[in-house]
Amino acid sequence: MSAEIVSVKNIGLRGVAVADTKISFIDGQKGVLIYRGYRIEELAERSTFLEVAYLLLEGNLPSKEELSRFEEKVKAGRELPQHVITALKAMPKTADPMDVLQASVPMLAPDDPDLQGAGRNANVNMAIRLIARMPAVAAAWNRIRNGLEPLPPDTNLAHAENFLWQLKGEKPDPEIAKDLDVCLVLHADHTFNASTFACREVASTRAHMYAAVTAGIGALSGSLHGGANTRVMGMLLELADVPDVEQWVKDQIDHGNRIMGMGHAVYKTIDPRAVYLKEMATRLGKKTGQEKWDYLSKTVERVAVREFDRRGKSEIRPNVDFFSAPVYHMMGIPRDLFTPIFAISRIAGWCSHIIEEKFAEAQDKPMLYRPQAEYVGQYCGLMGCVYEPVDSRR
Numbered sequence: 149m150s151a152e153i154v155s156v157k158n159i160g161l162r163g164v165a166v167a168d169t170k171i172s173f174i175d176g177q178k179g180v181l182i183y184r185g186y187r188i189e190e191l192a193e194r195s196t197f198l199e200v201a202y203l204l205l206e207g208n209l210p211s212k213e214e215l216s217r218f219e220e221k222v223k224a225g226r227e228l229p230q231h232v233i234t235a236l237k238a239m240p241k242t243a244d245p246m247d248v249l250q251a252s253v254p255m256l257a258p259d260d261p262d263l264q265g266a267g268r269n270a271n272v273n274m275a276i277r278l279i280a281r282m283p284a285v286a287a288a289w290n291r292i293r294n295g296l297e298p299l300p301p302d303t304n305l306a307h308a309e310n311f312l313w314q315l316k317g318e319k320p321d322p323e324i325a326k327d328l329d330v331c332l333v334l335h336a337d338h339t340f341n342a343s344t345f346a347c348r349e350v351a352s353t354r355a356h357m358y359a360a361v362t363a364g365i366g367a368l369s370g371s372l373h374g375g376a377n378t379r380v381m382g383m384l385l386e387l388a389d390v391p392d393v394e395q396w397v398k399d400q401i402d403h404g405n406r407i408m409g410m411g412h413a414v415y416k417t418i419d420p421r422a423v424y425l426k427e428m429a430t431r432l433g434k435k436t437g438q439e440k441w442d443y444l445s446k447t448v449e450r451v452a453v454r455e456f457d458r459r460g461k462s463e464i465r466p467n468v469d470f471f472s473a474p475v476y477h478m479m480g481i482p483r484d485l486f487t488p489i490f491a492i493s494r495i496a497g498w499c500s501h502i503i504e505e506k507f508a509e510a511q512d513k514p515m516l517y518r519p520q521a522e523y524v525g526q527y528c529g530l531m532g533c534v535y536e537p538v539d540s541r542r
């Protein structure tokens with residue numbers, strides 16, 4: 149019907165460049181991830197999450213003064229508006245935390261003094277408030293659904309520390325808070341992944357930042373994307389009662405079921421973040437006396453890798469969601485908060501991409517994303533099908 153359509157239908161846009169970006173870079177064959185020129189391993193070792201958020205948003209590492217001003221702005225933005233707390237209290241206690249997070253972001257918009265601002269600074273200010281408030285929403289929801297009052301933020305605490313405090317109501321172990329901060333660094337950006345593309349697509353319509361982020365949260369929640377981490381933990385919990393773990397993994401693959409947390413649209417080798425998280429899982433297993441989860445995840449990895457290799461699929465290796473699951477579990481975080489924690493980190497990348505999209509900060513990109521679909525439905529010619537009035541339809 150439409151001769152001009154360029155067909156890339158069955159590849160999920162893999163390998164199709166739809167825009168330029170200056171924010172992050174992946175070498176999927178070598179397993180390398182770079183944010184604004186810096187390798188993820190170096191950032192994980194040497195930077196905090198807020199330093200990385202500044203890097204992603206502004207394009208350069210902050211000076212000491214710039215970092216301290218940025219941290220102060222984030223601290224100042226942590227308090228949730230009362231109407232959001234009231235709305236959270238009215239939600240059914242069974243609501244999934246990702247749904248709650250997705251519903252809460254637009255509720256934060258009217259309270260933002262920069263919402264009507266069209267410039268880059270206004271958008272960075274909105275990003276800072278989202279970075280500050282998304283952890284507060286996740287923590288408040290966890291308390292409210294458990295019949296507890298949300299806790300006020302503590303300005304003496306750093307970003308991950310404050311999240312753990314608002315979540316649990318006790319000062320966190322410094323090593324665990326540091327590990328969580330590293331997890332936030334590792335998840336902060338990943339080029340044009342599904343949720344970032346959703347954000348950029350919405351931003352390209354000139355919708356505001358809160359509208360664009362809401363789309364990203366929805367996309368992240370799916371089990372093929374960020375939602376995989378909760379499913380990995382579901383699998384590990386199930387395996388705790390399975391006598392033959394090797395056979396279970398083999399059966400899953402034989403039956404064509406996907407092993408959650410394995411495989412990646414871009415990496416054709418192990419995800420560099422999984423390498424980091426695997427070591428963290430081992431260390432946390434020893435520290436918390438929960439080596440079982442470390443052992444189980446490594447067993448699944450070993451058997452799955454062997455089975456994938458045997459089937460000529462040696463590109464299927466653990467991704468970021470695989471070892472983050474035992475890590476968060478050993479930190480005492482409820483399973484359905486794993487994906488919200490991903491969002492609490494990825495918000496830095498989403499906002500950076502929304503700003504890049506809005507201000508066309510990289511060279512080539514369309515004004516508005518608008519792909520084509522090939523129509524394969526009912527067709528009776530350009531005059532349309534004969535319309536039967538409702539009373540005479542059978």
Ligand SMILES: CC(=O)SCCNC(=O)CCNC(=O)[C@H](O)C(C)(C)COP(=O)(O)OP(=O)(O)OC[C@H]1O[C@@H](n2cnc3c(N)ncnc32)[C@H](O)[C@@H]1OP(=O)(O)O
Pocket residue numbers: 371372373374376401404405406407408409410411412413414461464467468469
């Ligand atoms: C933060 C993130 O979003 S990371 C990804 C998180 N998602 C997951 O962990 C879910 C499990 N993984 C997957 O479903 C996939 O690996 C994806 C969707 C992430 C990427 O997959 P793609 O590279 O696009 O490949 P695609 O989905 O087309 O699968 C290619 C083949 O590998 C197989 N495969 C891919 N991943 C897996 C897996 N985890 N377990 C079993 N088989 C798999 C597919 O069944 C398919 O086999 P076939 O060719 O025989 O039909």
Ligand SMILES: O=C([O-])CC(=O)C(=O)O
Pocket residue numbers: 337338339340341342373413414467468
């Ligand atoms: O890039 C992707 O397809 C998935 C993603 O967001 C990530 O791995 O962090």
